Amino acid sequence: MVSVVIGISTIILFSVFSEAQLEQKTFVSHSGQIINTSGDVLDPLYTASTVEFDPEMYLRDFNYGIISESTNGKIIREFTIIADDDKIQEISPGVFYNVWTFNGTVPGPTIRATEGDLVRINFINNGSKSHTMHFHGIHQAEMDGVFEIVGPGGGRFTYEFEAGPVGVHPYHCHVMPLEEHIVRGLYGVFIVDPKESRPPADEMVMVLNGFDTDFDTENNFYAANTIPFYYQHHPIQINTGELIRIYVVNMVEFDPINNFHLHGNLYQYYPTGTDLVPSFYTDMITLSQTERGIMEFQYTFPGKYLFHAHKVEFSEKGWVGLFLVKDNSTSSEVQYGN
Amino acid sequence: METNEKTSKIRMIASGVIPFVFVILMMAYIFGPGADLLDFGVSLPELTIEKINFEKSEIHVTVRNTGPIPVSIVMADVNDRIQPAAIEPDKFLERYETALVRIPFEWNTAEPYAIGLTTDDGTRFERIAEAAALALKPNLEFMTFFAIIGTYVGIIPVMIGLLWLPFIKKISKNKYHFFLALTAGLLLFLGLDSIEEALDVSFENLNGSFNAVLLIATTIVLSFLGLYYASEKLTGKADSLKISKPVAIGLMIAIGIGLHNFGEGLAIGAAVGLGSIAFSTFLIVGFALHNTTEGLAIAAPMSRGKLMIGKLILLGIIAGSPVIFGAWIGGFFFSPLYSVIFLSIGAGAIFQVIVIILKWIREEGDKTLSSAAVVSGFALGVLIMYLTSILI
Numbered sequence: 120m121v122s123v124v125i126g127i128s129t130i131i132l133f134s135v136f137s138e139a140q141l142e143q144k145t146f147v148s149h150s151g152q153i154i155n156t157s158g159d160v161l162d163p164l165y166t167a168s169t170v171e172f173d174p175e176m177y178l179r180d181f182n183y184g185i186i187s188e189s190t191n192g193k194i195i196r197e198f199t200i201i202a203d204d205d206k207i208q209e210i211s212p213g214v215f216y217n218v219w220t221f222n223g224t225v226p227g228p229t230i231r232a233t234e235g236d237l238v239r240i241n242f243i244n245n246g247s248k249s250h251t252m253h254f255h256g257i258h259q260a261e262m263d264g265v266f267e268i269v270g271p272g273g274g275r276f277t278y279e280f281e282a283g284p285v286g287v288h289p290y291h292c293h294v295m296p297l298e299e300h301i302v303r304g305l306y307g308v309f310i311v312d313p314k315e316s317r318p319p320a321d322e323m324v325m326v327l328n329g330f331d332t333d334f335d336t337e338n339n340f341y342a343a344n345t346i347p348f349y350y351q352h353h354p355i356q357i358n359t360g361e362l363i364r365i366y367v368v369n370m371v372e373f374d375p376i377n378n379f380h381l382h383g384n385l386y387q388y389y390p391t392g393t394d395l396v397p398s399f400y401t402d403m404i405t406l407s408q409t410e411r412g413i414m415e416f417q418y419t420f421p422g423k424y425l426f427h428a429h430k431v432e433f434s435e436k437g438w439v440g441l442f443l444v445k446d447n448s449t450s451s452e453v454q455y456g457n
Numbered sequence: 458m459e460t461n462e463k464t465s466k467i468r469m470i471a472s473g474v475i476p477f478v479f480v481i482l483m484m485a486y487i488f489g490p491g492a493d494l495l496d497f498g499v500s501l502p503e504l505t506i507e508k509i510n511f512e513k514s515e516i517h518v519t520v521r522n523t524g525p526i527p528v529s530i531v532m533a534d535v536n537d538r539i540q541p542a543a544i545e546p547d548k549f550l551e552r553y554e555t556a557l558v559r560i561p562f563e564w565n566t567a568e569p570y571a572i573g574l575t576t577d578d579g580t581r582f583e584r585i586a587e588a589a590a591l592a593l594k595p596n597l598e599f600m601t602f603f604a605i606i607g608t609y610v611g612i613i614p615v616m617i618g619l620l621w622l623p624f625i626k627k628i629s630k631n632k633y634h635f636f637l638a639l640t641a642g643l644l645l646f647l648g649l650d651s652i653e654e655a656l657d658v659s660f661e662n663l664n665g666s667f668n669a670v671l672l673i674a675t676t677i678v679l680s681f682l683g684l685y686y687a688s689e690k691l692t693g694k695a696d697s698l699k700i701s702k703p704v705a706i707g708l709m710i711a712i713g714i715g716l717h718n719f720g721e722g723l724a725i726g727a728a729v730g731l732g733s734i735a736f737s738t739f740l741i742v743g744f745a746l747h748n749t750t751e752g753l754a755i756a757a758p759m760s761r762g763k764l765m766i767g768k769l770i771l772l773g774i775i776a777g778s779p780v781i782f783g784a785w786i787g788g789f790f791f792s793p794l795y796s797v798i799f800l801s802i803g804a805g806a807i808f809q810v811i812v813i814i815l816k817w818i819r820e821e822g823d824k825t826l827s828s829a830a831v832v833s834g835f836a837l838g839v840l841i842m843y844l845t846s847i848l849i
Contacts (some may be wrong), residue, residue: 146541148561152514156559158545161533165541213531213548214579332579339579347539435538 163212163437167352170209172224174344175353178323181231181310184238194236196282200227202269202292202305204246211340211347211437216332219246219292219303225345226326226370227307230290232282234311240278244269250300251276253293254309255409257283265293285313286392287366289409302331302372310366313395320362320415323355327369327377327406327428327438338373340437341428347437350426354443359421361447365414366392369406377438378405379414380429386416403429421446502528502576506584507555507662507793509572510592511564517592518558518572518584522550523663532575533560564589593729595789603726603788607781610725610744611718615777618752619769625760633760634823635830640754641814642838647717647751648807650846652677654724655800662793673801680805684713688813703762706813707755711772713810714751715779717803720796722783727791729784746845750838751776754810758817 145153146160160166184196204219221227232238244250248271253264258280261267269276292305308324328345329338340347357363365386369377380403387397388404392413404412418424427439503524510517516535522528529549533542542560550556564570566589573583593599625636652673659669688709692702725744755772759765787796815826823831 144543146543148514148541150514150561150563152561154541154543154559154561156543156545158543158556159548160541160543161531161548161558162541163532164539210579211532213529213577214575215577216579330579332575333581339575339581432538437539 164348165352168212170212170346172208172345174346174349177224177226177344178355180229182228183231189237194233195239196232196236197239197241198230199241199243200252201243202246202250204248204250204303210330210345214332216330217303219300219305221305221307225304226328227305229308229310229324231310231312234283234285234314236282238280238282242269242276242278244271244274247271249274249294250292250305251294252278252290254278254280254290255288256280256309256311268294282311284393285311287368287411287413289368289370289411298372301370306370308366308368317364318362320364321357322364322366324366327367327371327379329371329373331373336373338371338436341371341433342437343440348439350440354423354441356443356445357418358445358447359418362415362417367414368411369409372408376405376407376430377433378403378429380427381416382425383420384416384418384424386414389413418442418444420444500524500526502526502578502580504528504530504574504576504582505663506572506574506582508791509570509584509586511586511589512592514561514563516560516562516564516570516572518560518574519555520558520574521555522552525552527551528576530556530558530574531577533558534573534575535560535562536571537573566590593788595785599788600785603784604781606725607722607778607784610748611722611780612774612777614745614748615752615755615773616770618749619756619773621753622756622760622764622769625757626764630822631828631830634818634821634828635834636753637757637814637818638831638834639838640757641811642835643750643842644754644807644811646839646842648804648811651717651720651800651804651807654720655797655804658793658800659797663797667794669797673797676798676801677805677808680802681809684709684806684809685812688809701762703758704765704768706817707759707772709813710755710758710810711776713806714754714776716806718777719779719783720800720803722780723787723796723799725780726784726787727796729788750841750845758814
């Protein structure tokens, strides 16, 4: 009897033990220690993980619209933007949040046109609440997306205006309560290129945003392009000696400021991108709500370089990333994003 | 005749069982498949961080799912800054299931830390450790440390209280009633004190789960009834057990106080173990003064028997030493749930002792318990305890 009990318990103990052995997982602590665990790893920081939205795709994804020409020779760029507010999206590994979206993503698609083009946006509101699209820029009052509320369940509106001024601008929903309609994710980037285009570069868009997942009017997560820590475990690959141009837009709510610090380098900064001559040569800019601009820089030395909010609280909650600079002397031809 | 009896018996059993059958059928209907009509309203996740231990280069967080639905824990933070972490055995917690979250972190001694855990719906739950201190390991050093604290707080004060015995022995019956009532008053305060402590622990740690207030009430009633029954048996058989009635009553009082002191020890050990207080000498003095009165409670009934020093010391140890065991358990294996239960058992035990003492006074002559001696003694007892409690 006793031996049977011992035998059975040995089998049970052994199987538990061997199972634990098999399922050992590891992760790296801040100080570089390797930690073993028999349980689950909770690490959005360093452990490579992906969620539904892909910041890598978004980074260099520019939408020029369906192009046609008007009778007077003007370029018309036509876009279809659909608003929704019922999507539950994984906004950090394991964290699910009800985002409101333009074309299914936060941020919405990057809309790009050349100064003077006619931009036509067929806006459809498939949400359960009223929504609009309000573009920063110069346009007629009735195209401002504030008083022309577009009703839920398929409401439509066509926004039409001439692209301008040159620069990088946000667009966002402008229905009250406004803060909610913005922080839920109804925003995106609108780039107006000068008629004589800027020098070729590896171009990217970074929307600095945050999420208040527990509704206490404080952000729980911050990021460049929605997913916290994403570019830390998926470094952005660039080349030495290559011009990098970042269109950066700050959409963080609740916190009065945000900022952008680059390691091992300084950048030329064009506030709002409206001027073709840079205003600053710096490694640190401070941005208030919807403040934005264009950064240009190139790396001389290969390696890993951080970029992050120097309001370090934000970087410790996700607004941090890495450039992986590869030596360009061996690669033959520079490939640009556009 | 026999079959008749049999059928009536079966009928009786059936009539007792039938309601249960319907209860089970109702449950099956409510929880069974296709019974979605009862699923309305929104269930929110609820986590309770029960314990934060500071280990070398790691913070260990014990968390329990105290909400109505299963949750998964997806992120840990220290002072509201996201940290890589591990959760064992896994991140999915069924109702009432616990898990250990290990956060590698170079913490600093004596500094406060807010530990946060975030569930899959983005809700963050937080608990603050007021002063980080390396978690106690059940080694000889700390065993000794707690034993010494327990001796100072539990055994010595009770022994000092027992020294009132010769004094009580010499006084008149009326004054004796006064002291018995005083003891009852002291104990009433201790009982209330235990309840307050139990409520505090449950509100801070259990987040209203386990129906904490009703858990405390239920445990007190059961503890009271169990000890009351035992004490009636003991005093009833006092003669056959070759102990005098005063000794039997003294013993029940000592056991009651001992159970209470066990709860007190748990609280002391937990406080040291969790780093929520620095165990100051001032605090020890406060507890010691407070507990001196407990010795008096044992001395009062014992004064009517023969002076038996050996038995008296034994009763003192029964009453005082549980502080040590409580401190060990509280310091090394703190669990808020068990703390609440033991504090409630202690309270029930104390109330039982009060009833014994009041019965003893009635047997001694004061049938209505309304003489000036009894009433003033009772009142003074409560008042003394309140005043000494301010010191803690």
